[in-house]
Amino acid sequence: MTVQELNGYAPLVVVAALTLIAVWAVVWIVRYAMADPMMRASIRQAVRVRRTWKRLAPMAGLSVTDKTPTALAAFSTAEGKTPKxxxxxxxxxxxxxRFGIVARANCLPKVSLEEFQKAAPYLADAWRCERVSVLPDGPGQVIIRGVRVDPLTTRTEHVPTGAVPKKAAVWDLGVDEYAQPVAVDLSQVPGVTVAGLPGYGKTSLINRLICDWAPSPAVQFVGFDGKVSKAHEGDYADLVKRMFAFVGDDLEEANGELNRLVELRRARSSSIRSVLGVKSMWEVGPSEKWPLVVAxxxxxHTYFRDYKGNDPKTKKLAALAAENARLVEDLVKKGRSVGILVILATQKSTGDAxxxxxxxxxxxxxxxxxxxxEAAVAALGEDIRNWDDANPINLQNxxxxxxxxxxxxxxxGFTRIRTPYVADADAARIAEDTAHLTRNPMDLLIAHTGLSLSKADDVSVLFGDEPNAA
Incomplete structure (x- = not known):
């Protein structure tokens, strides 16, 4: 191809390049115009980070000098001179x-994960971020998370979709201090404790779990609320339709329901191999015929209170409380393999609660x-004393x-999580839409084993010698 022919194509190349630039600019402008104010601020921040990176990196100690010349540099350098x-x-x-920027960078010799982590405070100042974290992102790569707005002080709301969860027993909690989603896998987990001062989010946290899991027929719920007397009262009134049983602060009623749950645990332990063909439900996962039971x-603390006194009524309450503790211990220690999960919420999870x-x-x-x-240690263990930033005594604001x-x-260590608020109307909507999925797990077990609890021989099969339930 001659020079004249190349010159003939030059205008076309220029037009094509200008067209691509124009399309890119239009896309960027439309994206920016359609973004909310928080996202627009983050877009501007991302532009500034890209523009200043080559100047900032050497000042933050994130560069390395390569003294070995390239072939081109060696060829183009005058004889007797050393290539720069x-x-x-x-x-x-x-x-x-919405909260800031996510950057990915490659490592260099002497500029690895450790150097990036040491430079995080300098990057936070330069990028005008509340905080910056650096984590590995595969071999030779790091991911840098900078939050411009503190996710922990930004109120969020969760609107349940009503969709069946994609994975069983995964509890989406919210976002951490770097606005990254936090979830916890509750498969193979026998019990969860939730503590905290009144009005700081315990119930809303549990409401989200119920609302997110309610669309699945492989999960059934039973409720105990020690601060109300009737099902139509309190924080769970809108969700009762999705529970196969519910009791309030009556210790005798709670004792009866806990006894039924222990009977279910024993029945499942005795029949799991014949029904599921495995020793642990988690080998096959929860199903409609063998659902995960969430208590x-x-x-x-209402159900475990240590009553003091010698009058008959107090003695009866003390006996019920002691029996309730024994029954819950049975569920927590032996219910994991048969698909029973206990969530215990209280203000202060010390030994008396x-x-x-x-x-x-x-x-x-x-x-x-x-x-x-004392309350923080009871809830999270002794190690929380070494993590002052995450200590819940600093969350009273x-x-x-x-x-x-x-x-x-x-x-x-410990993670701080912003849990979203779940509106009562959304909880009521989910409970109404999923109420038809509510089943008593004992009825399901009887239906699938063909046993009848009214017959003595069937009872002996269900509640005979128990296998070890880990």
């Missing part, structure tokens, strides 16, 4: 979101704001209503 060393800077790809016990022989076998604990170090601390399964 190159300064290598990690490539950075930046994406905005929600709010203000659980949740007996330690129950609390200490619950592997997952969350705590909203607490007033005392009204801005932190809905914020909880927990030790997450996949993260070191």
């Amino acid at each position: 060393p190159r300064v290598l800077i990690p490539a950075l790809k930046v994406q905005p979101d 929600v016990m709010d203000e659980v 949740i007996p330690t022989f129950i609390r200490d076998v619950c592997p997952i604990g969350l705590s909203f704001a607490q007033k005392t170090a 009204p801005a932190y209503v809905g914020v909880a601390s927990m030790s997450h399964q996949s993260r070191p």
Whole structure:
């Protein structure tokens, strides 16, 4: 091809390049115009981060000098002169979101994960972020999360979709202090404790779990609310339609329901191999015929209270409370393999509220704001004393209503989580739409085993020698 022919194509190349630039500009402008104010601020922030990166990186210690010349530099350098060393800077790809930016960078020799983490405070200042975190993102890669707006003080609301969960027993909790989604897998988990001062988000947290799991016929709920007397009262009134049983603060009624749950646990333990063909329900997962049973016990200290006195009424209450503790211990220690999960919520999960022989076998604990170090340690363990930022005694500010601390399964230390608010109207809608899925798990078991509890021989089959239920 001659030079004249190349010159003939030049205008076409220029027009094509200008067209691509124009299309890119239109897309960017439309995206910016359609974004909400928070997203627009993040887009501007992302542009600034990209523009200043090559200047900022060397100042933050995120560059390396390469003294070995390239072939081109060696060829083009005059004889007798040393080629100028190159300064290598990690490539950075930046994406905005509502809370800030997410950047991915490649590592270089002497510029690895550790150097990026040391530079995080400098990056936070330069990028005008509340905080910056750096985590590995595969071999030779890091992911940098910068939040411009503190997710922990930004109120959020969750609107349940009514869709069946894609994965069983995954509890979506909210977002962490870097606005990253936080979920916890409750499969193989026998018990969860939730503590915190009144009005700081315990009930809304549990409401979300019920609303998100209610569309699945493979989950059934039973409710215990120690601060109300009747089902139509209190925070769970809108969700009772999706519960196969519900009791209030009456210790005798609670004792009766707990006994029925233990009977269910024993029946499942005795029949699991014949019905499911496995020793643990989690080998096959919950199903409509063998659902995960979630026992929600709010203000659980009501059922375990240590009554003092010698009059007959007090003695009866004390005996019921002791029996309730024994029954819950049975469910927590033996119910995991047969698909029973107990969620215990109280203001202060000290030993007088949740007996330690129950609390200490619950592997997952969350705590909203607490007033005392004793309560924080009871909820999260002794190690919380070493994590001052995440200590729930620092969450008493009204801005932190809905914020909880927990030790997450996949993260070191403790994580602070902003849990969203679930409106009563949305909870009522989900309960109404899914009420037809409510089944008593014992009835399902009897239907699928062909047994009748009214017959003595069938009872002996169901409640004969129990296998070990881990």
